[in-house]
Amino acid sequence: MKTRILKETEMKEAARILENGGLVAIPTETVYGLAANALNEGAVARIFQVKGRAQDNPLIVHISEMSMLPPLLSDIPKKAQTLAKAFWPGPLTMVLPRSPLVPAIVSAGLDTVAVRMPSHPLARAVISCCGLPLAAPSANRSGSPSPTCAAHVLLDLKGKIPAVLDGGDCAVGVESTVVSLCGSRPRLLRPGGVTAEQLREALGDLEVASGVLHPLSPGERPASPGMKYKHYAPRAEVTLVKGSREAFARYLAQHAGPGVFALCFSGDGEGLPVPYVSYGAENDAKTQAKALFAALRELDRLGAQTVYARCPHEEGMGLAVLNRMLRAAAFRVVEAEKP
Ligand code: AMP
Ligand code: MG
Numbered sequence: 001m002k003t004r005i006l007k008e009t010e011m012k013e014a015a016r017i018l019e020n021g022g023l024v025a026i027p028t029e030t031v032y033g034l035a036a037n038a039l040n041e042g043a044v045a046r047i048f049q050v051k052g053r054a055q056d057n058p059l060i061v062h063i064s065e066m067s068m069l070p071p072l073l074s075d076i077p078k079k080a081q082t083l084a085k086a087f088w089p090g091p092l093t094m095v096l097p098r099s100p101l102v103p104a105i106v107s108a109g110l111d112t113v114a115v116r117m118p119s120h121p122l123a124r125a126v127i128s129c130c131g132l133p134l135a136a137p138s139a140n141r142s143g144s145p146s147p148t149c150a151a152h153v154l155l156d157l158k159g160k161i162p163a164v165l166d167g168g169d170c171a172v173g174v175e176s177t178v179v180s181l182c183g184s185r186p187r188l189l190r191p192g193g194v195t196a197e198q199l200r201e202a203l204g205d206l207e208v209a210s211g212v213l214h215p216l217s218p219g220e221r222p223a224s225p226g227m228k229y230k231h232y233a234p235r236a237e238v239t240l241v242k243g244s245r246e247a248f249a250r251y252l253a254q255h256a257g258p259g260v261f262a263l264c265f266s267g268d269g270e271g272l273p274v275p276y277v278s279y280g281a282e283n284d285a286k287t288q289a290k291a292l293f294a295a296l297r298e299l300d301r302l303g304a305q306t307v308y309a310r311c312p313h314e315e316g317m318g319l320a321v322l323n324r325m326l327r328a329a330a331f332r333v334v335e336a337e338k339p
Contacts, residue, residue, distance in 0.1 A: 001159055001160065001161070001162060002159070003154065003157065003158050003159060003160070003161055003162065003163060003164060004162060004163040004164075005150060005154075005163070005164055005166055006024075006163050006164065006165045006166065007166060008122060008165075008166070008167065010165070011122060011125050011126055011129065011165065012129055013163070014026065014126050014163060014165045015126050015129035015130040016130075017162050017163055018035060018036065018037055018126070018130045018132065018134065019037070019130045019132070021036070021037060021040050021042060021043045022036075022043070022162050022163075023035065023036050023043065023046055023047060023050060023161045023162065024126075024161070024162065024163045024164070024165060025139035025147075025150070025153040025157065025161060025163070025164040025165065026122065026123050026126055026134075026136065026139075026164075026165045026167070027120055027122050027123060027150075027165060027166070027167025027168065027170065028062070028118040028120045028123045028136075028170065029090070029091060029118060029119050029120045029123075029170060029171045029172050029193070030091045030118070030170060030172045030173070030174065030175050030176050030192065030193060031138050031139070031146040031147055031148055031170050031172075031173070031174070031175055031293070032138065032139040032146075032147040032148070032149070032150070032152070032153050032164070032170065033060075033062065033123070033134075033136030033137065033138060033139055034047055034050065034051060034136055034137055034138070034139035034157070034161065035062070035126070035134040035135070035136040036134065036135055036136070037130070037132045037133075037134065037135075038059075038061045038062075038072075038102065038103075038106055038132070038133040038134055038135035039101065039102070039103065039132065039133065040103075041103045041105055044059065044103060044105050044106055044135050045105060047059065047135060047136075047137065048105075050157060050160050050161060051137060051140070051141060051142050052141055052142045052143075053137065053142045054142070054225075054228075055108060056108045056109070056225050057108060057137075057142075057225045057226055057228075058106065058107045058108040058110055058113075058114060058225060059106050059107075059108075059114070059135040059136065059137050060093050060114040060115070060116050060135070060136060060137065060176070060178075061102065061106060061113060061114065061115050061116070061133045061134070061135050061136075062115075062116055062117070062118055062123065062127060062133065062134045062135075062136050063115060063116075063117050063127060063133050064089075064117065064118075064123075064124045064127035064128045065117075065128070066084065066088075066117075068127075068133055069084075069115065071099060071101050072096075072098070072099055072101065072102055072113055072115060072133060073096050073097055073098065073099050073113070073115075074097040074098060074099045074100075075096075075097045076096070077096065077097075077181045079181050079186060079203060080094050080096055080181050082202055082203065083179070083181075083199070083202060083203070084117070086198075086202045087194050087198070087202070088116075088117040089117045089118055089119035089124065090117070090118075090119050090193065090194060091116075091118075091119075091172050091176040091177060091192050091193030091194055092116065092176060092177050092179065092192070092193075092194040093114050093115065093116040093176045093177065093178045093179070093190075093192075094114070094115055094116070094178075094179055094180075094181055095112050095113070095114045095178065095179065095180035095181065095182055095189065095224075096112060096113060096114075096115060096181055096182065097111065097112060097113075097182060098110070098111055098112050098113035099113075106135050108225060112180070112182050114178060115133075116176055120167065120170075120171075122165060122167040123167075126165065138175060139153045139156070139157060139164070140152070140153070140156045140157075141156045141157070143233060144156060144232075144233070144234075145232045145233070145234065145292075145293040145296040145297055145328070146174070146175055146232065146293050147293070148169060148170040148173050148290075148293050148294055149168065149169050149170070149294070150164050150165075150166040150167075150168075152293070152294070152297060155297070169290075170290075171290070172192070172193040172286075172289060172290065173289045173290035173291065173292060173293060173294075174192055174193065174289045174292065174293070174317075174320045174321065174324055175190065175192055176190075176192045176193065176194075177190060177191055177192035177193060177194040177195075177199070177320070178190040178192070178224060179199060179206075180223070180224075185205055185206075185207045186199070186203050186205060186206050186207065187206070187207045187208075187209055187223060188206055188207065188208045188209060188212060189209050189211075189212075189223050189224035189226075189227075190212065190224060190226065190320075190323065191212060191317075191319040191320040191323050192320045193289070193317065193320070195316045195317055195319065195320075196208060196319055197315075197316060209223035209224065209227075210223075211223055211224070211227035212319070212323055213319075213322065213323065213326065214331075215331045216228065232293070232296065232324050232325075232327050232328040233296075233327070233328050233330070234296045234297070234299050234300045234304070234307070234328065235300050235304075235305075236259075236261070236299055236300070236304040236305050236306060236307045237305070237306050237307070237332075238263070238307045238309055238325075238328050238329040238330075238332070239306075239307070239308055239309070239329055239332040239333070239334055240309050240310075240311040240325055240326065240329050240332065240333045240334070241308050241309065241310060241311060241333075241334055241335075241336050242311045242333060242334070242335045242336065243311075243335060243336030243337075243338070244336075245264075245265075245268050245282070245310075247336035247337065247338060248262075248264065248268070248308075248310050248336055249268075249271065249272055250336065250337075251308065251334075251336040251337075252272050252273055252274055252308055253273050255306075255308060256273040256274045257306070258305075259303070259304060259305030259306055260274045260304075260305070260306045260307075260308070261274055261275050261276060261277065261299055261302065261304035261306070261307050261308075262274050262275070262276035262277075262307070262308055262309070262310075263276070263277055263278075263279060263295060263296075263299065263307050263308070263309035263310065264276050264277075264278055264279075264309070264310045265278060265279070265280060265281055265282040265288075265310055266278045266280065266281050266287075267281075267282075268282070268310065275302065277295045277298050277299055277302070278291070278295070279291040279292050279295040280292070282310075283313075285312060285313065285315070285316050285317035285318035285320075285321055286317055288312055288317075288318070288321045289317050289320055289321050292321060292324060292325070293324075296328060309325060309328075309329065311325070311333065312325060
């Protein structure tokens with residue numbers, strides 16, 4: 001199959017492919033999504049096939065208007081209205097009670113469905129134009145870093161999908177925040193562009209699922225199926241190094257060798273004894289989120305075999321960056337010694 005690269009002006013062509021049950025990679029403010037009509041079982045099944053995604057890992061359904069929400073749900077909790085008012089359109093996904101209209105395959109058989117209203121103008125235009133809710137996980141091969149530009153989508157899915165709609169670079173750069181409103185307390189399942197602090201302020205209460213920052217213990221049931229899977233990983237073995245810029249430099253002096261690279265903050269790299277890729281500014285987690293996945297792909301392109309990465313701070317959007325990096329590093333974290 002030839003994969004067409006559609007320009008912004010060809011948005012209607014993307015909508016036409018989706019109406020006909022095809023798949024299109026579309027830009028959103030978080031990452032590119034691999035979209036299909038969420039109400040068409042066969043189209044949704046092809047998403048799983050193309051991505052090589054585990055059948056038990058549910059998809060997020062994207063809408064462009066509040067009027068598209070009620071048919072997808074068996075109940076709309078009051079807290080969902082609060083969060084929609086505060087954060088939609090935007091990088092927030094809510095897990096809510098699923099209505100029978102949503103095919104079980106979308107939710108991997110769960111009685112809940114994850115819904116988001118993206119803010120990206122092209123994503124919204126495509127959804128409005130076809131008038132369909134779109135199931136759209138990240139448009140990468142499962143396990144590899146999520147795509148933040150059309151070129152990343154092509155690296156993973158060229159020849160496997162009919163089209164990618166090119167909307168340039170994604171502004172947020174990591175996937176949406178996922179919060180479940182189906183339990184007794186609101187629960188953060190995945191951190192993202194809407195921060196835990198913002199959610200707490202809007203809801204007055206928020207539990208953070210332990211899988212956000214810790215590996216699941218053997219036999220533990222994940223709060224969200226996605227927590228089970230290896231994620232965001234470049235080919236290199238990644239280790240997070242905690243500590244100051246100076247401690248990081250000393251650590252690398254002790255660990256330099258063939259195939260060893262550093263993943264550091266901008267301005268940190270000069271003087272390091274190994275080649276480096278940087279991912280945003282140390283005190284600006286938004287710039288880290290925006291740059292992270294491209295940086296991981298760049299390390300692959302450069303042939304990195306071992307990567308030592310500076311560990312991000314946990315506050316605000318830093319929690320989302322740390323969550324992705326811990327998974328990219330299979331939870332390997334070391335502390336650089338103080339002198
Ligand atoms: P992705 O599509 O790659 O952004 O991944 C979607 C994330 O949302 C995965 O981690 C899923 O496990 C999670 N998710 C989607 N639907 C649900 C649901 N109904 N319940 C819990 N987690 C969900
Ligand atoms: Mg994904």
